[in-house]
Amino acid sequence: MQAQPQQQLTHYKETASQTGGPYVHIGLAPQQAGFEIFENNFGHVLTRPDTPGERIRIEGTVYDGLGLPMRDVLLEIWQADGEGHYAHPADPKPSSFRGWGRTGADFDTGLYTFETIKPGAVPAADGRPQAPHIAVWVVARGINMGLHTRIYFSDEQAANERDPVLTGIEWVSRRKTLIAQREQRGAETVYRFDIRIQGQGGAEDLETVFFDI
Amino acid sequence: MAQYGPFVMRDSAQHAPALTPTYKTSVLRSPKNALISIPQTLTEMSGPLFKASELGPKDNDLILNFAKDGLPVGERIIVHGYVRDEFGRPVPNALVEVWQANASGRYRHRKDTYIGALDPNFGGCGRVLTDENGYYRYRTIRPGPYPWRNRINEWRPAHIHYAIHGDGWAQRLITQMYFEGDTLINTCPILATVPNDEQRRGLIALEDRANFIELDSRAYRFDIYLRGRRMTWFENKA
Numbered sequence: 001m002q003a004q005p006q007q008q009l010t011h012y013k014e015t016a017s018q019t020g021g022p023y024v025h026i027g028l029a030p031q032q033a034g035f036e037i038f039e040n041n042f043g044h045v046l047t048r049p050d051t052p053g054e055r056i057r058i059e060g061t062v063y064d065g066l067g068l069p070m071r072d073v074l075l076e077i078w079q080a081d082g083e084g085h086y087a088h089p090a091d092p093k094p095s096s097f098r099g100w101g102r103t104g105a106d107f108d109t110g111l112y113t114f115e116t117i118k119p120g121a122v123p124a125a126d127g128r129p130q131a132p133h134i135a136v137w138v139v140a141r142g143i144n145m146g147l148h149t150r151i152y153f154s155d156e157q158a159a160n161e162r163d164p165v166l167t168g169i170e171w172v173s174r175r176k177t178l179i180a181q182r183e184q185r186g187a188e189t190v191y192r193f194d195i196r197i198q199g200q201g202g203a204e205d206l207e208t209v210f211f212d213i
Numbered sequence: 214m215a216q217y218g219p220f221v222m223r224d225s226a227q228h229a230p231a232l233t234p235t236y237k238t239s240v241l242r243s244p245k246n247a248l249i250s251i252p253q254t255l256t257e258m259s260g261p262l263f264k265a266s267e268l269g270p271k272d273n274d275l276i277l278n279f280a281k282d283g284l285p286v287g288e289r290i291i292v293h294g295y296v297r298d299e300f301g302r303p304v305p306n307a308l309v310e311v312w313q314a315n316a317s318g319r320y321r322h323r324k325d326t327y328i329g330a331l332d333p334n335f336g337g338c339g340r341v342l343t344d345e346n347g348y349y350r351y352r353t354i355r356p357g358p359y360p361w362r363n364r365i366n367e368w369r370p371a372h373i374h375y376a377i378h379g380d381g382w383a384q385r386l387i388t389q390m391y392f393e394g395d396t397l398i399n400t401c402p403i404l405a406t407v408p409n410d411e412q413r414r415g416l417i418a419l420e421d422r423a424n425f426i427e428l429d430s431r432a433y434r435f436d437i438y439l440r441g442r443r444m445t446w447f448e449n450k451a
Contacts, residue, residue, distance in 0.1 A: 010300075010301060011299055011300065012297065012298075012299050012300075012301060012438040013224065013227050013299070013411070013412065013415070013438060014223065014224065014227060014228075014299060014386075014438050014439060014440050015386060015388055015415055015416070015437045015438045015439070016227060016228055016229070016388060016407045016412040016413070016415060016416060017228050017229065017386060017387060017388055018229070018374075018387065018388045018389040018403060018404070018406070018407070018416070019236075019239075019387075019389075019403060019406075020374065020376070020387050021374060021389075022322075022324060023312065023320045023322040023324070023325060023374075024312075024374070024387075025322065026312040026313075026320060026321060026322050026337055026338050027310050027311060027312025027338045027340075027374055027376060028310060028312075028376060030336070030338050033321065033322040033323065034321070034322065034323040035279075035321055035336060037278060037279055037336045037338060038268075038269060038272060038338075038340075039269045040267050040268070040269065064241040064242050065240075065241035065242070065243075066241055070242070072324070076385075078256070078259075078260060078261060078382050080256075086255060086256075086259040087259075087261070087262065088259030088260060088261075088262060088380070089217070090217035090255060090258050090259045090381075091255060091259060098261065099261065100260075100261035107323075107324070122254065122255050122256060123254070123255065124252075124254045125219075125252055125253070125254055130254060130256070133256070135256050135257070135382055137382075137385055139387050140242065141238050141242075142236070142238030142239045142240075142241070142242030142243075143231070143239070143242055143243075144228070144229035144230070144231060144233060144236070144239060144243075144406050145228055145229060145231070145387075146385060146386075146387055147244070150256075165251050165254075168249075168251065169249060174246075197241075197242050197243070197244060198241060198242065198243060198244055198245055199244075199245060199246070201245060205245075205246070207244055207245060207246055208244075209246075209249055210244050210246075210248050210249070211248060211249050211250070211251050212223060212225070212248040212249065212250040212251070213250075213251060213253060213257045213382070213383050
């Protein structure tokens with residue numbers, strides 16, 4: 001039988017991910033690598049003096065499968081403003097708050113920090129509100145593809161209990177790994193969010209939930 | 214809203230799994246649980262955007278952006294290409310950030326103690342926004358291969374690290390680019406984490422002889438594909 005002429009359905013494969021390696025700071029945080037090169041550096045402070053919203057600090061440590069801090073990890077966050085709007089044209093009411101930042105963990109202590117504002121609620125695909133949350137992306141030596149997770153807030157219990165992403169996690173005991181714990185440090189509001197890359201299994205597994213988004 | 218539909222599901226078979234024991238560091242840094250797949254919301258469909266005014270004039274020129282008292286030592290090359298999505302559409306205004314070792318294979322990083330010499334005139338990082346056609350280009354020194362402790366005598370092929378922001382959080386990608394013809398490519402346990410030949414070849418930049426600049430620089434071509442957006446032909450259920 002003669003072959004029928006046909007069009008080609010062209011679909012390109014996404015470029016394969018590779019680890020960021022131990023020197024990821026050179027490209028993404030050169031001052032931390034130990035040198036000055038760019039006039040404008042992207043960093044961990046998302047607020048400006050005139051940014052509206054409740055000022056918060058987010059801090060934590062990323063742990064490996066032995067419970068040791070990962071001191072070479074780099075994190076980025078993406079979030080809405082205090083009213084729940086993103087600085088992106090996909091948002092019906094785009095914000096002027098950038099909502100993005102990055103930082104490397106401290107080489108000695110492993111602690112990471114962001115200075116930002118608490119985000120407002122953002123609608124889910126079906127229009128229901130999601131609880132306030134911040135998207136997190138984690139890269140490091142040993143991580144072949146950046147890990148996605150979300151920060152929720154311990155003082156938003158009612159909203160968290162209705163959040164479609166949190167409540168979509170079948171293993172109820174794992175949901176708590178995404179809740180940052182609020183504490184007051186003088187005038188400063190701090191949320192502690194530790195990330196455990198690899199748990200030991202079992203019903204009380206504390207491995208942080210990671211998403212395929 | 215139609216142009217901002219959800220991104221195509223990531224094809225995990227085209228990427229390294231998290232646990233790849235021959236790349237030893239992955240053993241304690243890979244989740245034991247499966248990733249939990251979630252329907253995309255505005256959080257994943259939007260992402261940070263960048264402006265040309267945020268970058269400096271030499272940010273995409275690694276030959277000059279750290280030069281102090283002369284030019285860096287090494288092979289002068291231009292790396293260029295297109296950032297597209299899975300459907301072949303250009304991704305304009307994507308932030309492409311790169312970092313690399315110098316010609317000796319030595320990184321300018323306080324944690325790198327390799328005996329290969331630092332170059333006082335080479336920093337090793339740069340960044341560029343793609344234009345309206347998704348095109349990017351930067352100039353640099355070709356990096357040297359680099360020894361590391363995985364097995365005792367492991368060597369990375371020459372490579373340049375890339376981090377790319379498209380226009381949605383779900384497109385965020387970090388990867389590495391290799392150079393056509395490098396024999397170390399065949400023995401690299403990090404490149405070997407990528408599960409098939411076609412995808413490994415997708416990380417190898419090609420010598421672009423037609424774009425050599427006479428008596429100045431050679432050129433390599435490296436295209437990048439990010440996840441594509443689907444159209445929302447009909448209203449999402451609400």
